[in-house]
Amino acid sequence: MTTAFAASAREAGDPQLTPPRRGGRRRGWTPYLLLVPGLLWLTLFFIVPLVQLGSASLQSQWPGAPGYYYRDVNVGNYVDALSSYGVHFLRSLAYAGLATVLCFVIAFPLAYAMAFKAGRWRNVMLILVVAPFFTSFILRTIAWRQILADDAPLARTLNALHLLPGGHITETWVAVVAGLTYNFLPFMVLPIYTSLERADPRLLEAGRDLYADRLTTLRTVTIPLAAPGILAGTLLTFIPAAGDYVNAELLGSDTSTKMVGNVINSQFFTVLGGYPTAAALSISLMILILVLVLGYVRRFGTEEVL
Amino acid sequence: MATNTREAHGDLVLENVTKEFADFTAVDDLSLVVPRGSFFALLGPSGCGKTTTLRMVAGLEQPTGGRVLIGETDITGTRPHERPVNTVFQSYALFPHLTVRENVAFGPKRRKAADAMRLADDALELVQLSHLAARKPGQLSGGQQQRVALARAVVNQPEVLLLDEPLGALDLKLRRQMQVELKRIQSEVGLTFIHVTHDQEEAMTMADTVAVMNRGRIEQMGPPERLYDLPQTAFVANFVGQSNLGVGRIHGTDGDFIVAEVSDTKVRIPKQRSEIHDGQVMFGVRPEKVRIHESQPVGTGNDVRAVVTDVSFTGVATQYLVTVPSGANWTVYEQNLDVEPISLRPGDDVWLSWDPTHAFGVPVDEDGRKAALAEDGA
Numbered sequence: 108m109t110t111a112f113a114a115s116a117r118e119a120g121d122p123q124l125t126p127p128r129r130g131g132r133r134r135g136w137t138p139y140l141l142l143v144p145g146l147l148w149l150t151l152f153f154i155v156p157l158v159q160l161g162s163a164s165l166q167s168q169w170p171g172a173p174g175y176y177y178r179d180v181n182v183g184n185y186v187d188a189l190s191s192y193g194v195h196f197l198r199s200l201a202y203a204g205l206a207t208v209l210c211f212v213i214a215f216p217l218a219y220a221m222a223f224k225a226g227r228w229r230n231v232m233l234i235l236v237v238a239p240f241f242t243s244f245i246l247r248t249i250a251w252r253q254i255l256a257d258d259a260p261l262a263r264t265l266n267a268l269h270l271l272p273g274g275h276i277t278e279t280w281v282a283v284v285a286g287l288t289y290n291f292l293p294f295m296v297l298p299i300y301t302s303l304e305r306a307d308p309r310l311l312e313a314g315r316d317l318y319a320d321r322l323t324t325l326r327t328v329t330i331p332l333a334a335p336g337i338l339a340g341t342l343l344t345f346i347p348a349a350g351d352y353v354n355a356e357l358l359g360s361d362t363s364t365k366m367v368g369n370v371i372n373s374q375f376f377t378v379l380g381g382y383p384t385a386a387a388l389s390i391s392l393m394i395l396i397l398v399l400v401l402g403y404v405r406r407f408g409t410e411e412v413l
Numbered sequence: 414m415a416t417n418t419r420e421a422h423g424d425l426v427l428e429n430v431t432k433e434f435a436d437f438t439a440v441d442d443l444s445l446v447v448p449r450g451s452f453f454a455l456l457g458p459s460g461c462g463k464t465t466t467l468r469m470v471a472g473l474e475q476p477t478g479g480r481v482l483i484g485e486t487d488i489t490g491t492r493p494h495e496r497p498v499n500t501v502f503q504s505y506a507l508f509p510h511l512t513v514r515e516n517v518a519f520g521p522k523r524r525k526a527a528d529a530m531r532l533a534d535d536a537l538e539l540v541q542l543s544h545l546a547a548r549k550p551g552q553l554s555g556g557q558q559q560r561v562a563l564a565r566a567v568v569n570q571p572e573v574l575l576l577d578e579p580l581g582a583l584d585l586k587l588r589r590q591m592q593v594e595l596k597r598i599q600s601e602v603g604l605t606f607i608h609v610t611h612d613q614e615e616a617m618t619m620a621d622t623v624a625v626m627n628r629g630r631i632e633q634m635g636p637p638e639r640l641y642d643l644p645q646t647a648f649v650a651n652f653v654g655q656s657n658l659g660v661g662r663i664h665g666t667d668g669d670f671i672v673a674e675v676s677d678t679k680v681r682i683p684k685q686r687s688e689i690h691d692g693q694v695m696f697g698v699r700p701e702k703v704r705i706h707e708s709q710p711v712g713t714g715n716d717v718r719a720v721v722t723d724v725s726f727t728g729v730a731t732q733y734l735v736t737v738p739s740g741a742n743w744t745v746y747e748q749n750l751d752v753e754p755i756s757l758r759p760g761d762d763v764w765l766s767w768d769p770t771h772a773f774g775v776p777v778d779e780d781g782r783k784a785a786l787a788e789d790g791a
């Protein structure tokens with residue numbers, strides 16, 4: 108606006124209309140001013156706690172005084188944490204990865220149907236996808252415990268058909284992954300739906316016109332067009348799922364299905380003197396996820412996301 | 414059947430093709446033959462069913478009645494990828510996630526051509542875009558995108574190439590340039606081109622055959638000169654160029670002419686140039702065929718009084734708007750050949766005359782009445 112106006116004023120040769128320099132300077136500051144509230148918020152509630160967490164992860168115990176620490180650079184915390192809880196890391200990644208794949212398998216056809224086939228049902232379907240958010244996450248997960256319980260119809264039927272090797276669904280990794288998949292599904296559906304809905308249907312027609320059958324069009328046109336949404340959806344599912352502890356807590360067993368989140372939770376809140384370990388685990392998990400995500404985005408990312 | 418329809422070759426034939434959407438007939442019992450290798454233009458106003466017709470040829474829409482054939486092969490009901498037909502879409506529809514070269518190579522790759530990339534490069538050379546092969550479509554100008562869309566279709570050497578107003582988004586200069594380029598490419602590769610447009614000048618300058626479409630039907634089809642010289646309906650008379658029209662009643666004949674009375678004036682129409690031989694007729698004559706005089710001309714017999722309502726000087730010609738006794742507004746183009754041109758002003762009484770061999774007669778239909786009315790309102 109300002110530049111166009113300036114240009115036309117200059118062409119008109121009217122010096123009175125040339126905007127004062129201050130206009131340009133004000134425009135230079137505006138973006139920074141707009142950033143201030145966000146930066147303040149981030150500093151207070153993200154940077155400060157992060158630094159605190161980092162320093163906690165390096166603290167040492169007062170000898171003979173459990174629960175008391177002093178400032179230190181004790182890298183041993185990390186060594187201990189990773190050597191005793193490495194298996195939980197792997198489990199977290201495996202469960203989160205599996206849940207992400209399942210979410211994608213369920214979400215893509217659903218989003219596709221909503222974007223291209225639902226017609227006037229589209230809004231109803233959208234509301235149904237979002238509706239679970241009206242109830243608490245914890246409550247819904249507890250409901251899943253009922254659904255998967257040993258004496259509920261599902262487990263009973265499977266048992267009657269001898270299809271359930273251990274006899275239970277709850278207390279197994281299946282229940283945890285099912286819970287993760289259920290809880291994070293909307294985060295996969297919505298971004299994929301948005302990018303499919305934005306995709307120009309004429310591009311799909313162009314694909315079919317250029318000798319691609321339906322499946323080939325899906326592979327070579329539709330999915331690439333939805334790539335930004337798929338990328339966003341997998342990140343929004345994988346990252347929180349890898350750090351989740353509620354599903355493993357409520358649906359899993361006390362021993363064989365614990366994820367990193369559960370360990371961090373118990374180190375922080377139940378184990379006396381677990382603070383440095385919990386902090387070291389948290390920092391490690393963050394770095395691990397950051398590295399994985401960066402690698403993933405590098406590999407599959409599109410300009411639209413980065 | 415499905416596998417070898419892609420090998421079909423020959424003329425494109427539409428037999429009684431109809432397309433109904435719920436309660437609306439978009440294409441109504443349309444039949445035509447487009448000879449192999451010709452440049453065919455489909456001309457018509459917005460909403461007359463041009464795009465729908467193309468989509469049925471491409472297979473993106475199935476007709477509710479009739480058949481589509483290429484040569485002897487019936488391709489009705491086959492899927493788009495099973496037809497030797499490609500489309501240059503009105504909106505280009507280039508794949509944004511692929512480079513220009515990959516866009517062009519898309520078709521050959523799907524057809525499992527071994528040298529897809531080389532074919533793509535050749536096609537890009539044809540449209541003079543080799544230097545932009547590595548770009549994404551988003552980094553091209555409108556005209557460049559249009560040429561990529563053309564290359565992406567031409568590279569497949571389809572039996573029939575459909576162009577759905579591909580020049581619609583371009584400015585006039587680029588449009589003229591692209592028209593020439595399209596024509597060059599068509600004669601170079603020798604494919605059947607079906608070019609949809611609502612720009613009559615574009616259709617006339619480019620096509621071997623022009624079909625004028627209106628309300629889902631073809632009103633008239635033929636070489637551009639013939640369409641202009643002898644329209645067969647009032648709609649064509651006014652859609653292809655302009656016409657001065659008047660409703661009259663046929664009184665008899667005079668040698669090779671029909672004599673009709675149009676609002677108290679007797680006019681003559683050559684017998685072979687009239688669709689109608691008795692009863693009501695719509696008389697027509699093109700604006701540049703009409704002469705304007707300050708006094709009654711002697712001996713022509715085909716004259717009518719009029720009042721000048723507007724004069725606009727355009728350089729090589731002067732355009733007069735006049736009101737004839739029926740109340741209709743006619744247009745007259747006079748070439749500025751004389752050293753001292755007649756100077757007329759609005760309100761002047763004049764006489765119009767024309768060589769009766771240029772007159773034509775078409776049926777009086779709703780379109781014609783509307784066209785005449787529209788001129789009244791002008």
Ligand SMILES: Nc1ncnc2c1ncn2[C@@H]1O[C@H](COP(=O)(O)OP(=O)(O)OP(=O)(O)O)[C@@H](O)[C@H]1O
Binds near residue numbers: 439458460465466
């Ligand atoms: N899917 C559809 N459902 C209902 N009516 C349709 C559909 N597609 C097209 N029509 C109608 O069919 C008629 C012809 O449409 P078409 O797109 O073929 O017009 P066109 O001649 O290409 O016009 P334009 O020059 O504006 O592109 C229009 O009246 C349109 O509203």
Ligand SMILES: [Mg+2]
Binds near residue numbers: 463464465577
């Ligand atoms: Mg159209």
